[in-house]
Amino acid sequence: MYNNNIVMKFSIIIPHFNVPDLLERALSSIPNRQDTEIIVVDDSSSEENKLKLRAVCKESSKPVRLLEQPNNMGGGAARNAGMDVAIGDFLLFLDADDFFNECINDIMNEYANDEKHDVIFFKASSVDNVTLEPRDRLNYLNDQIDKWLANPQKGEIELRYSFGVPVCKLIRRSVVVENNLRFDETRIHNDTTFAYQLGYVANQICADVRFGYCATIREGSVSRQESDELRLVTINILGRAVLFFREKLHISHMEDQLSFNLYILLRKRSYKYFIKGIDELVKIGFSRDDIFSFFSRQMALDSLKSTIWVILFSPIFKIKILSLKGIFRYTIISCFKNKKALYTLL
Numbered sequence: 001m002y003n004n005n006i007v008m009k010f011s012i013i014i015p016h017f018n019v020p021d022l023l024e025r026a027l028s029s030i031p032n033r034q035d036t037e038i039i040v041v042d043d044s045s046s047e048e049n050k051l052k053l054r055a056v057c058k059e060s061s062k063p064v065r066l067l068e069q070p071n072n073m074g075g076g077a078a079r080n081a082g083m084d085v086a087i088g089d090f091l092l093f094l095d096a097d098d099f100f101n102e103c104i105n106d107i108m109n110e111y112a113n114d115e116k117h118d119v120i121f122f123k124a125s126s127v128d129n130v131t132l133e134p135r136d137r138l139n140y141l142n143d144q145i146d147k148w149l150a151n152p153q154k155g156e157i158e159l160r161y162s163f164g165v166p167v168c169k170l171i172r173r174s175v176v177v178e179n180n181l182r183f184d185e186t187r188i189h190n191d192t193t194f195a196y197q198l199g200y201v202a203n204q205i206c207a208d209v210r211f212g213y214c215a216t217i218r219e220g221s222v223s224r225q226e227s228d229e230l231r232l233v234t235i236n237i238l239g240r241a242v243l244f245f246r247e248k249l250h251i252s253h254m255e256d257q258l259s260f261n262l263y264i265l266l267r268k269r270s271y272k273y274f275i276k277g278i279d280e281l282v283k284i285g286f287s288r289d290d291i292f293s294f295f296s297r298q299m300a301l302d303s304l305k306s307t308i309w310v311i312l313f314s315p316i317f318k319i320k321i322l323s324l325k326g327i328f329r330y331t332i333i334s335c336f337k338n339k340k341a342l343y344t345l346l
Helices: 020-028 047-059 075-085 104-111 139-150 152-162 173-178 192-203 228-249 252-267 271-283 289-313 319-343
Strands: 010-016 036-042 064-066 090-093 121-130 169-172 203-217
Touching: 010 020, 010 047, 020 036, 020 047, 020 090, 036 047, 036 075, 036 121, 047 064, 047 121, 047 319, 064 192, 090 173, 104 169, 104 173, 104 203, 121 289, 139 152, 139 192, 152 203, 169 173, 192 228, 228 271, 252 271, 252 289, 271 289
Parallel strands: 010 036, 010 090, 036 064, 121 203
Antiparallel strands: 090 169, 121 169
């Protein structure tokens, strides 16, 4: 399939599940290069789609290595399987319903012999999967790259640790192997842990201004599904990220943002879900005192914000006065009351 005399510079890994027609588009966007291997990992698609998938891979104008997972385990497990057999100097991840823009070939040419950087980031455009009308799915990632390009020193922390997707990166494979980096084998957010751990172990990084990737918006994709079960998975992954940033990085503003995201996830669901979420955090290493302390502070802050809003914008003067009294009678002592209330609830 591949010429053994040619050094593989790139391994493109594509997790696939029940979208063989879209995979055909993804494959056609990959440059035809002798120094690049293509690995498609099927996550136990339906039998009908497996037949279509095999035909798509076989009929592709480029050599494609197809791996078939015996069980449906999610995109993280599929990417892990692809990494296990990859031999390229750099890893490139491509989702089966997305595709590369034409300039990806120029990006690959420029960095094929790079020995300085462990991760090279590049930008992404975004379109509707059906109409191909422009969307803004990954604009926040492009903003991170712009900040780094404007001032690498100021933008590096955010680029290393907040660029939480596996795509839009050339990743030096030796860094992944030597540090045993793996994707979480979960249904959602399976790339979060891999992303910030890669940022932690990578030596030098850089970013490219070109839009090498195109992400699509598609109804029914895993990234757009929600349920209480999936939210608990999110709590587990975000909780582990908070502990990682606290213990290894000491980046307080990122830890605070992740903690706030946990607070929002926990407070907006049912009491039963709230209890399960707390138990999940305790299971991964949080102390209950730590959780209660943060929640009591955040609840007090929310109360204070609401009171200030009433004081500033309520048209009724009496309500403004009552709100001012409430700040002293409730908000200032709510930290203690809320902490005690949380203990009572649990």
